[in-house]
Amino acid sequence: MPFEELEHTADVKMRITASGFSGLLSESGFALSQVTYGTYPREAPSLSVGIEAEGKTREELCVNFLSELLVIMETEYLVPVAFSLTVSAGPEEIQTGAAENRGKLTVSGTVSGVEFEREKHAGGIGVKGISYSGLTLRRVETGCELIIIFDI
Amino acid sequence: MNDKIRKLTETEWEIPKGFVEGMRVPGRFFLSETLAASIEDGALTQLGNVACLPGILKNSLGMPDIHWGYGFPIGGVAAFDETEGVISPGGVGFDINCGVRMITTPLTEKDLTDKPGLISELYDAVPVGVGAKSPVRLSQKDLTSLMEEGSSYAVELGYGMKSDIEHCEENGRLEGADISAVSDKARKRGIPQCGTPGSGNDFLELQKAAKIFDAETAKVYGVEEGQICVMIHCGSRGLGHQVCTDHLKVLEEAADRYGIALPDRQLACAPLASKEGEAYFGGMAAAANYAWANRQFITHIVRKIFEKRFGIAYEEMPLVYDVAHNVAKHEEHITDGIRRKVCVHRKGATRAFAPGSPEVPAAYRAAGQPVIIPGSMGTPSYLLAGTVAAMERTFGSTCHGAGRLKSRSGAKKMQTGEEVAASLLEQGIVVKAPNAAAIAEESPAVYKPSSEVVKCVADAGLSRIICRMKPLGVIKG
Numbered sequence: 001m002p003f004e005e006l007e008h009t010a011d012v013k014m015r016i017t018a019s020g021f022s023g024l025l026s027e028s029g030f031a032l033s034q035v036t037y038g039t040y041p042r043e044a045p046s047l048s049v050g051i052e053a054e055g056k057t058r059e060e061l062c063v064n065f066l067s068e069l070l071v072i073m074e075t076e077y078l079v080p081v082a083f084s085l086t087v088s089a090g091p092e093e094i095q096t097g098a099a100e101n102r103g104k105l106t107v108s109g110t111v112s113g114v115e116f117e118r119e120k121h122a123g124g125i126g127v128k129g130i131s132y133s134g135l136t137l138r139r140v141e142t143g144c145e146l147i148i149i150f151d152i
Numbered sequence: 153m154n155d156k157i158r159k160l161t162e163t164e165w166e167i168p169k170g171f172v173e174g175m176r177v178p179g180r181f182f183l184s185e186t187l188a189a190s191i192e193d194g195a196l197t198q199l200g201n202v203a204c205l206p207g208i209l210k211n212s213l214g215m216p217d218i219h220w221g222y223g224f225p226i227g228g229v230a231a232f233d234e235t236e237g238v239i240s241p242g243g244v245g246f247d248i249n250c251g252v253r254m255i256t257t258p259l260t261e262k263d264l265t266d267k268p269g270l271i272s273e274l275y276d277a278v279p280v281g282v283g284a285k286s287p288v289r290l291s292q293k294d295l296t297s298l299m300e301e302g303s304s305y306a307v308e309l310g311y312g313m314k315s316d317i318e319h320c321e322e323n324g325r326l327e328g329a330d331i332s333a334v335s336d337k338a339r340k341r342g343i344p345q346c347g348t349p350g351s352g353n354d355f356l357e358l359q360k361a362a363k364i365f366d367a368e369t370a371k372v373y374g375v376e377e378g379q380i381c382v383m384i385h386c387g388s389r390g391l392g393h394q395v396c397t398d399h400l401k402v403l404e405e406a407a408d409r410y411g412i413a414l415p416d417r418q419l420a421c422a423p424l425a426s427k428e429g430e431a432y433f434g435g436m437a438a439a440a441n442y443a444w445a446n447r448q449f450i451t452h453i454v455r456k457i458f459e460k461r462f463g464i465a466y467e468e469m470p471l472v473y474d475v476a477h478n479v480a481k482h483e484e485h486i487t488d489g490i491r492r493k494v495c496v497h498r499k500g501a502t503r504a505f506a507p508g509s510p511e512v513p514a515a516y517r518a519a520g521q522p523v524i525i526p527g528s529m530g531t532p533s534y535l536l537a538g539t540v541a542a543m544e545r546t547f548g549s550t551c552h553g554a555g556r557l558k559s560r561s562g563a564k565k566m567q568t569g570e571e572v573a574a575s576l577l578e579q580g581i582v583v584k585a586p587n588a589a590a591i592a593e594e595s596p597a598v599y600k601p602s603s604e605v606v607k608c609v610a611d612a613g614l615s616r617i618i619c620r621m622k623p624l625g626v627i628k629g
Contacts, residue, residue, distance in 0.1 A: 005560075005561045006561075007559045007561060007562060008559050008560075008561075009192065009219055009220055009556050009557070009558065009559050010219060010220065010221065010226065010556050011222075012560060012561075036282055037282065038587060038589065064401075067397050071337050071340075071341065071390075071394065074341050074390050075337075075340045075341055075390075077283060116282075116283045118283055118586070121282070121283065122281060122282055122283060122586035122587055123586075123587045123589065124282055124351075124587075124589075125281075125282070125351045125352055125560075125589075125590060125593065126281060126282045126350050126351040126352065126629070128246035128247055128350075128352075128393040128396075129246040129393050129396060129397050130397075131222050131418070132417050132418055133222050133223075133418050151222060151246045152351075152352045152560070
């Protein structure tokens with residue numbers, strides 16, 4: 001599993017891993033879907049919506065990307081199935097503390113999914129916002145790891 | 153307990169300056185010995201961090217339901233000087249004006265011959281949780297009006313009674329709403345959700361007034377022992393969450409620009425008198441007004457069901473009161489012997505104004521402001537009254553609920569939702585939610601006992617206990 005829930009008293013704290021940064025963004029999107037809907041479906045998508053975010057750091061880009069995704073999920077009633085993302089600037093691997101992590105970074109692409117159905121997708125809990133609290137992004141042996149809290 | 157923390161009385165503790173570098177005032181929090189055993193170090197550090205913010209007055213305060221939050225701890229209160237002070241979304245939270253209201257009915261428990269049927273009917277009529285779409289259809293113009301007018305606009309549309317308005321904190325309308333500070337994304341999130349509770353700890357609860365502690369005040373509030381009541385707990389939904397998200401970005405940069413050293417990024421803030429600070433206040437006020445309207449719409453739906461099901465009149469279900477839990481407000485308080493305008497942040501805390509306060513509705517003024525403290529699904533809720541001591545020590549504030557003790561993931565490992573629901577049913581409490589996990593995560597076992605929290609605020613003199621309400625049926629989102 002590329003993500004797991006960690007202990008947190010009030011909110012939901014997730015540990016997400018991937019081999020590269022754009023993959024990490026996709027996996028963090030699936031983690032958000034898992035928390036919100038209790039699932040992320042493996043079926044053919046029927047909806048597709050553009051998504052864009054920017055940030056001065058990769059951490060900020062993660063928060064802004066997930067905040068955008070949250071808006072899309074809530075307003076388009078979309079349950080994510082697939083992401084097609086392009087991250088501008090910087091190497092794929094995480095260079096913690098290095099200059100490559102700074103400057104204006106952007107992510108753009110599409111999120112595809114299926115329409116929310118109460119019977120299938122009401123197994124989760126609504127996320128109010130994406131928190132900087134305790135956020136860490138670092139290189140690990142298998143690629144990169146994001147620890148992030150979803151405010152419930 | 154950290155050894156730097158000083159115990160002042162049986163219920164009051166002090167975090168000295170220096171506990172966190174840069175503290176401008178000491179921190180104070182209210183906990184009994186029993187509750188003190190469960191306080192997290194992170195929450196204490198957060199109280200210390202808040203004490204570092206410019207313009208903070210007297211103390212950074214923690215109520216007995218304190219726990220680790222975003223920026224401020226949950227259960228945190230801080231007042232800031234209007235000239236020197238700041239405003240911070242971290243002192244309000246994502247769910248702006250998350251709050252609670254209580255209505256009474258002329259029914260008693262013997263009238264509830266089909267409690268599961270009633271809970272199901274309410275569950276079907278009031279969509280809850282993820283993906284909930286409100287039965288209330290709002291135009292963009294309606295949305296603008298309700299962000300400006302709050303509860304009174306909902307009443308104007310036919311969703312309530314005029315008396316509801318005066319029984320809301322601030323009459324259900326925070327002045328200073330700035331519609332231009334609410335983004336299109338926030339509006340888009342808000343339109344379909346107004347008239348729905350969210351998920352997590354939002355709820356709609358059927359209760360019985362189980363024990364009256366102060367008959368005189370209970371009479372003033374219109375509550376009788378044995379009476380069936382309904383409690384509604386929710387906030388500004390996606391609209392408020394988006395207002396917070398949007399303004400956090402702006403205020404993070406503003407803090408840098410104004411040279412405010414932040415001990416924690418989550419305390420992003422700006423001077424109250426700055427354009428960024430004013431814009432956040434305007435957006436937050438608009439979201440707060442949306443939240444009051446949200447609770448008003450839900451109240452109306454509940455009343456219509458009771459009216460039809462039990463043959464009682466709409467007017468026989470008055471609103472006792474509606475309080476905000478997550479809000480920043482301009483209020484007048486006395487500090488250092490001087491009455492001054494301050495901006496009070498309450499993050500998971502409740503206003504608890506004393507008898508005689510002009511902000512308290514005329515009918516309640518002699519008794520003090522009603523304070524509604526929800527329990528968990530299996531523990532009682534309470535109706536309290538504000539006190540002079542709260543005005544003097546906590547800027548007229550008290551606790552807001554039981555306060556979480558255990559994580560959601562931990563809760564699910566302890567018991568399944570089905571087991572929690574069965575255990576509650578044995579106690580006569582019917583629970584309905586979109587999924588079993590939601591019930592498990594909100595199990596009574598993961599909250600502090602509400603009676604201990606309420607006893608602590610009463611012992612500390614921050615509120616008086618008026619009535620205890622027993623849960624009979626709960627709808628969770």
